[in-house]
Amino acid sequence: MRRSSPPVDHWQGVGERPALRCKERHEFAAIDQLFARECTLFVESHRSGIGEALALAARHVLGIGEQAPRDRKRQQVVDRVSACALASPVWRLVQALQTLVTPDGNTAAIDGWFTNVRPLTAREKELIAFSAANTDETKVKAMMGGNHWIDDLPFEAAIARQASQPTVNIEGLVAGYTGPGGKTILPGRAAAKLDLRLVPNQSRAEAERKLRAHLDAHGFPDVEMKVTGGYDPTEVAENARLIRAQKDTYAAMGVKANLFPRLAGSWPGAVFTARPVSIPATQFGIGHGSGAHAPDEYFVIDSTNPKVAGMSRASLGFVELMYQLARTT
Known part of the structure; x- marks a missing residue:
């Protein structure tokens, strides 16, 4: 597999990108959904805006x-x-x-x-339990470079702690x-x-x-x-049109994706989800990359594994998302 160097526009840390400001809603009058590219693989499921939609810990x-x-x-x-x-x-x-x-x-x-x-809701706990049951814990530990969770918690309890x-x-x-x-x-x-x-x-x-x-x-x-x-946490409803379109996009492309209530990463999504803009905003993408913020951060350009998308197929994912958004009401 050929790997690229870290993308220039990746959020390396808070305060390293120009601040996003919006004083009046009419500045975004033509926008009713917003997503940012995200192309990292979470074990067997492609990590995406679907997995990060309900809230982002800022x-x-x-x-x-x-x-x-x-x-x-x-x-x-x-x-x-x-x-x-x-x-x-x-x-x-x-x-x-x-x-x-x-x-x-x-x-x-x-x-x-x-x-x-805010405590986790019953639905969020349900999503966490489903994700834990359908994720390879050993691969997650290997990806994170660890061999046990805080307090030796079982996998489901560990990711519930992470989310809450x-x-x-x-x-x-x-x-x-x-x-x-x-x-x-x-x-x-x-x-x-x-x-x-x-x-x-x-x-x-x-x-x-x-x-x-x-x-x-x-x-x-x-x-x-x-x-x-810094910025406030970001939260998007599971039934938002943008989220439903992303789920349909993954299904159309044959990508298995788990819906996860909260991501431990960060991005200034609250600029769009909070008042006065108040529109759904999340992240999306297929493909594989890893090592965020590290000197060896990478993204796969040409994939030799048919189950892992390269840059071309990752780009087609955005085309499919536009199609699904157009047909989702």
Whole structure:
């Protein structure tokens, strides 16, 4: 199989694409459905807008940094006794981060974080059970690079957790010297980049407010918080015309697709699904790719496997979708 390099317009992270804004509905007067291309394979079923339609947990990226005291102008102090005389920004940040999750690091512990979280509906639980029964768990673990789920949960419970809970994830930590050997310094600054995945009925504004309030209440008003991007969760009704057309498209092309209530990934779909635009918006596509955001991210161009679409057939999928949309009422 020939693979392509990562597509230029792929969302590598929040804040890396120009903001989408719409002040009045008439700006979208001619649009009643919207979808974005998505061409990754979820085990035996093609992952698509159908699988992501009911809601998308939005990615909410925040940078948190503990700054050095204003009178310390150097970024690091080269003195083995400095740690006895000066406070450590690194340990200060680590202590602040520890308050954001439970001791095992698996569950958000930000004050009031779950207050507005909408529980899974009976229909969503039904879809999750069906998906778990029709998905190869071993292949999913291999694709994710893991060998067990949080708390050793069974597969259905693990994906139900994924669909129902917001997260607090550390994307990266930067502080001090990490080169060869050692260096007796006291780093003057430490920073962490986080992403917080939200679920209905949370909001970006709520998340920002609660995170700042949590840090202040737990004794970390000196830890700076810089929000670099984010958006509200996206949710689309299962019976929306766009979703029904996508299901018909997959059936017409002989593609097996499971309907899944929530995707852990992120995209600014709420720009379209929320007021004032208020139209269905989801993702769609066939074909195979993997390694999202990694240096070896790829998409299959020419497939030697008749069960896996290459670029040509993936393109025809959009043609078929237009046809199905035209005939779906």
